[in-house]
Amino acid sequence: MVRLTINGRVVQASEGEMLLSVIRRENIDVPAMCHHEAVEPFGACRLCVVEITRQEWDGWCDYVTSCLYPVADGLIVNTHAPKVNELRKTILDLFLARHPKCTEIIELAGEYGVTRTRYETVVDGDNCILCGLCARICDRMGFHAISTVGRGHGKEIAPPLRQAPPDCTGCLSCAMNCPTNFIEYKVKKGLLTIWDKKFELLTCNKCGKETITREFAVHLSEQRNIPPNYFDTCDACHRNELAAAMGRIAAWDREVQL
Amino acid sequence: MNHRFIVTPNLCTGCRTCELACSFTHAVDNVRGQTRIFPLDGGSKDLWIPVVCLQCDDAACVKSCLVDALRRNPGTGAIELNQEVCVKCMACVAACPFGCSLLDQQHNIVVKCDLCGGDPACAHFCPTKALQWLPIAPARARAAS
Amino acid sequence: MRLENIRQLKDLQKKYQAAEKRFQKKVLVCCGPGCLASGAQKISDQFKKVLKEKRIQGFSVEALKETGCHGFCEQGPLVIIEPEGTFYTKVKTKDVEEIIEKSVRHDETVTRLLYSPNGNGKKIKRYADIDFYRHQTRIALARLGKINQCDIKDYVADGGYQSLAKAITKMSGDEIIDEITKSGLRGRGGAGFSAGRKWATCKKIQSDIRYVICNGDEGDPGAFMDRAIMEGDPHAVLEGLAIAAYAVGSSRGYIYVREEYPLAVVNLQKAIEQAEQLGLLGDNILGSDFSFKISISRGAGAFVCGESSALMKSVAGEVGEPRAKYIRSVVKGLHDQPTVLNNVETLATVPVILDKGADWFCKTGTKKNTGTKAFSLVGKIRNTGLIEVAMGTTLRQIIYDIGGGIIDDRPFKAVQTGGPSGGCLPDSQLDLSVDFDSLTEAGSMMGSGGMIVMDDKTCMVDVAKYFLGFLVDESCGKCVPCREGLYQLHALTVKVSEGRATEADLEKMEKLSEMVIIGSLCGLGKSGPNPLLSTLRYFRDEYLAHIRDKRCPAGVCRELITYEINEKCTGCMACIAVCATHAITGKKGEIHILDQDKCTKCGACYAVCRYDAIDVS
Numbered sequence A: 001m002v003r004l005t006i007n008g009r010v011v012q013a014s015e016g017e018m019l020l021s022v023i024r025r026e027n028i029d030v031p032a033m034c035h036h037e038a039v040e041p042f043g044a045c046r047l048c049v050v051e052i053t054r055q056e057w058d059g060w061c062d063y064v065t066s067c068l069y070p071v072a073d074g075l076i077v078n079t080h081a082p083k084v085n086e087l088r089k090t091i092l093d094l095f096l097a098r099h100p101k102c103t104e105i106i107e108l109a110g111e112y113g114v115t116r117t118r119y120e121t122v123v124d125g126d127n128c129i130l131c132g133l134c135a136r137i138c139d140r141m142g143f144h145a146i147s148t149v150g151r152g153h154g155k156e157i158a159p160p161l162r163q164a165p166p167d168c169t170g171c172l173s174c175a176m177n178c179p180t181n182f183i184e185y186k187v188k189k190g191l192l193t194i195w196d197k198k199f200e201l202l203t204c205n206k207c208g209k210e211t212i213t214r215e216f217a218v219h220l221s222e223q224r225n226i227p228p229n230y231f232d233t234c235d236a237c238h239r240n241e242l243a244a245a246m247g248r249i250a251a252w253d254r255e256v257q258l
Numbered sequence B: 001m002n003h004r005f006i007v008t009p010n011l012c013t014g015c016r017t018c019e020l021a022c023s024f025t026h027a028v029d030n031v032r033g034q035t036r037i038f039p040l041d042g043g044s045k046d047l048w049i050p051v052v053c054l055q056c057d058d059a060a061c062v063k064s065c066l067v068d069a070l071r072r073n074p075g076t077g078a079i080e081l082n083q084e085v086c087v088k089c090m091a092c093v094a095a096c097p098f099g100c101s102l103l104d105q106q107h108n109i110v111v112k113c114d115l116c117g118g119d120p121a122c123a124h125f126c127p128t129k130a131l132q133w134l135p136i137a138p139a140r141a142r143a144a145s
Numbered sequence C: 001m002r003l004e005n006i007r008q009l010k011d012l013q014k015k016y017q018a019a020e021k022r023f024q025k026k027v028l029v030c031c032g033p034g035c036l037a038s039g040a041q042k043i044s045d046q047f048k049k050v051l052k053e054k055r056i057q058g059f060s061v062e063a064l065k066e067t068g069c070h071g072f073c074e075q076g077p078l079v080i081i082e083p084e085g086t087f088y089t090k091v092k093t094k095d096v097e098e099i100i101e102k103s104v105r106h107d108e109t110v111t112r113l114l115y116s117p118n119g120n121g122k123k124i125k126r127y128a129d130i131d132f133y134r135h136q137t138r139i140a141l142a143r144l145g146k147i148n149q150c151d152i153k154d155y156v157a158d159g160g161y162q163s164l165a166k167a168i169t170k171m172s173g174d175e176i177i178d179e180i181t182k183s184g185l186r187g188r189g190g191a192g193f194s195a196g197r198k199w200a201t202c203k204k205i206q207s208d209i210r211y212v213i214c215n216g217d218e219g220d221p222g223a224f225m226d227r228a229i230m231e232g233d234p235h236a237v238l239e240g241l242a243i244a245a246y247a248v249g250s251s252r253g254y255i256y257v258r259e260e261y262p263l264a265v266v267n268l269q270k271a272i273e274q275a276e277q278l279g280l281l282g283d284n285i286l287g288s289d290f291s292f293k294i295s296i297s298r299g300a301g302a303f304v305c306g307e308s309s310a311l312m313k314s315v316a317g318e319v320g321e322p323r324a325k326y327i328r329s330v331v332k333g334l335h336d337q338p339t340v341l342n343n344v345e346t347l348a349t350v351p352v353i354l355d356k357g358a359d360w361f362c363k364t365g366t367k368k369n370t371g372t373k374a375f376s377l378v379g380k381i382r383n384t385g386l387i388e389v390a391m392g393t394t395l396r397q398i399i400y401d402i403g404g405g406i407i408d409d410r411p412f413k414a415v416q417t418g419g420p421s422g423g424c425l426p427d428s429q430l431d432l433s434v435d436f437d438s439l440t441e442a443g444s445m446m447g448s449g450g451m452i453v454m455d456d457k458t459c460m461v462d463v464a465k466y467f468l469g470f471l472v473d474e475s476c477g478k479c480v481p482c483r484e485g486l487y488q489l490h491a492l493t494v495k496v497s498e499g500r501a502t503e504a505d506l507e508k509m510e511k512l513s514e515m516v517i518i519g520s521l522c523g524l525g526k527s528g529p530n531p532l533l534s535t536l537r538y539f540r541d542e543y544l545a546h547i548r549d550k551r552c553p554a555g556v557c558r559e560l561i562t563y564e565i566n567e568k569c570t571g572c573m574a575c576i577a578v579c580a581t582h583a584i585t586g587k588k589g590e591i592h593i594l595d596q597d598k599c600t601k602c603g604a605c606y607a608v609c610r611y612d613a614i615d616v617s
């Protein structure tokens, strides 16, 4: 156990924890756009920046990203110091210049009082803030279907060779966790399309509802040893099946009692 | 796990109190959450079956989760879904043979029964004791009698 | 042959030295990057050819050395005759026979090929007497230009691997670390961190596996010190790395070489093989129980891969993106193991320190900045090339005494040190001592040793724009302050250079720079605004001229200059012929007329006019 001070309050945390999780546990609102607990902290968006100091630092302080700064005994943290707020505003302002049409950015920037960018608007700026979550989560799922390509201001997210990625199973984890909902996918006539790759969606053998893609289901059966027939039925019909089975026993019970 | 759900279908009146209790207990930002328990039609007249996660030992949901968001809480025995870790891939929803991993559409999150941390609200509020949360030993005793 | 102990190494040294002594003369052909570019290989081949035809008493092809960079690239190809130290410049193949005849067979000189400062006719025979060399102190570069590029015989004859032998057989790891710490050696890769302290930290960490890595990524535009060492004296790097490995307890080393340096890879590889054959690398070095293997890792062709955490990812085969270093790489580096990373020059200095002692090393340089530093001196300076000076030498000494002043005696304007992370210093700073601390205090950086000299025709806004543009492309693009912040800073400098900026924009630049510095993840972003901030600090007037008067005083910024035709025009029609937009009209023999609306300021007319009739303002 370590003891540290956050915004004047003394809090406890366990060794190895990152500052951001302690801050969140304390219900302090600190923005974080490139962080997800399923993957290692990354430190790209820099919004989770906080000011840290220590008694023995004699007034000197440092600015660190809380998502990957490990807690330590005696740390004094200020999540909304003037420089911290200024840096967050600057980042949101830079985002606003690059992603002028992104509603998630417009909203968050608004919360920090930034409504118009002071910088030059990037004309063809799309909504990808390059947080890398999609690619990192895809890696974590074990697929490695997409990654960042290029560097500098022209960096982007893409599948290898910009072609339909062979390793993608259409699990949609990238799209589901994109903080700006930038990743497009389409479901039409039993087909899911993402990253220019088409997938057949399994349908429930009882009600016809679409569930996950065949490729994802096959991956799960093969890699995780799940009986393939589990994927034949949707969740609602599975529950009905269970109710019916238990119902038969109960009805039999009733007869016996009568 | 030293407790189990004991379902006595013939006592269930289909009042759906369990569903309400669950939904309120799992509210998100003060908005009612998706219920994890479903009193369903048992196939005969006035026969209701409360269907809820059985916290399987070798659970399909746990096996299907590629990011380890589902873990058993050793204290309560419940398989808990860590919302922060879940990437909403729907694998567990598709894999559970009892349909007990669910999408909470309103909040766009995946949820499942967590036994309310050891005292399930559904059983707690069931007015007819059709659903009970009982220690295993007495249950055996009851079965023997 | 494998050497089993230090005795055998000493014997081998004696044998090689004796072999060298057979020759009365030595011919050194500089085959460094600069001289190779100006045709040194042909010169060397010609020497071999002519020598084959002529037999000369007391000389053989073995006494012809293809050496690493001698430094004075400006005057290449260079040929040096030892023992006299006769220094021939700009040698051509047709000169070779004459050199052999006069200087090798006899003791005469080919005066025509001697160096003459300022072209004033006065010839200097020995390189040691030339200002360019006279003011230098060479430690890391000492062997460059003296021995065959990668011949372990020459290296051993010159005392090579004796320091490693001494380390393994007579010293403990801690004793070596103490000696290096005492020498005050600071990292030559830029940050200037104490090498001894870095090693000590690494050694203290509990771990079975430790790595040592040599940083040969050298990404600063114009810098080539590390390249010269890796190509010209690769064994020094290997020896330094092996000593570091022994000191910290590592058995695995890597040399990360920039993608654009294929010759360095070849030479290092050759050197590794030679050393392994002699048992100076590999298992049970010199019969001891110290084993050490070195592999070469090819760079990924990105500037940011020189940054320690990005480099280690790249060595591990991942994308070279920096990670946050709240846990330092000495503690958790390559494959999450404790790792020492040192620059090429740092490591090449290590064997010398062990050989001559920390006290000897401390005699050169200043108290907190001991020893020497190599620089590649380029830009608008007379003597460009590779130099090494004692720490604490002033900028003035480097630029005027060694560099010979500005080309065409134009006024000095600024000197840029530290590459894209560094800054520009004006003439008021010419007496600044060149060392890590003074340069940082003055708003620049030591960096890895690029030094670009600029004259009054250089526009400082343009310089800032250039470096920011470089970084916008070279940033890894991971974190927002660097990726987007540098982009906007670059956009703002473009705005200034085009005369569209206001004074409020300068303030905006300074504010944003501060945020980029505190907000960025790695050193690239954290130092990226330096070129801008230093020029704003020392050359603010120039920015204001662009803003207030819409004028580029140096006449560089295209949008702000106008070309005008004056009365010297003879009506030769040359400019009309080259103007792509037909902005110039006029008849033969009559003064031409330039239509400002059509002019795109390409400068073609200025370039072709032989009558000085085009004014730039």
Ligand SMILES: Cc1cc2nc3c(=O)[nH]c(=O)nc-3n(C[C@H](O)[C@H](O)[C@H](O)COP(=O)(O)O)c2cc1C
Pocket (backbone or CB within 6 Å): C186, C187, C188, C189, C190, C191, C192, C193, C195, C215, C216, C217, C218, C219, C220, C303, C304, C305, C306, C307, C308, C309, C341, C342, C343, C344, C346, C347, C448, C522, C523, C524
């Ligand atoms: C963007 C960036 C680029 C760098 N490039 C180089 C390089 O090309 N060569 C180098 O030796 N060090 C480079 N460094 C410094 C290294 O991170 C590291 O500090 C150095 O290699 C350590 O060796 P030293 O202590 O011997 O100087 C760079 C640092 C940054 C932030």
Ligand code: SF4
Pocket (backbone or CB within 6 Å): A127, A128, A129, A130, A131, A132, A133, A134, A135, A157, A174, A177, A178, A179, A180, A181, A182, A183
């Ligand atoms: S697509 Fe979305 S998740 Fe992927 S990097 Fe861009 S913003 Fe992040």
Ligand code: SF4
Pocket (backbone or CB within 6 Å): B064, B065, B066, B067, B068, B069, B070, B081, B085, B086, B087, B088, B089, B090, B091, B092, B093, B110
């Ligand atoms: S939906 Fe969430 S809990 Fe379920 S398998 Fe996917 S990541 Fe795991």
Ligand code: SF4
Pocket (backbone or CB within 6 Å): C304, C321, C322, C474, C475, C476, C477, C478, C479, C480, C482, C483, C520, C521, C522, C523, C524, C525, C526
């Ligand atoms: S500061 Fe620049 S180079 Fe460094 S991690 Fe951030 S984006 Fe990449």
Ligand code: FES
Pocket (backbone or CB within 6 Å): A031, A032, A033, A034, A035, A042, A043, A044, A045, A046, A047, A048, A049, A065, A066, A067, A068
């Ligand atoms: S959440 Fe910490 S840097 Fe993005």
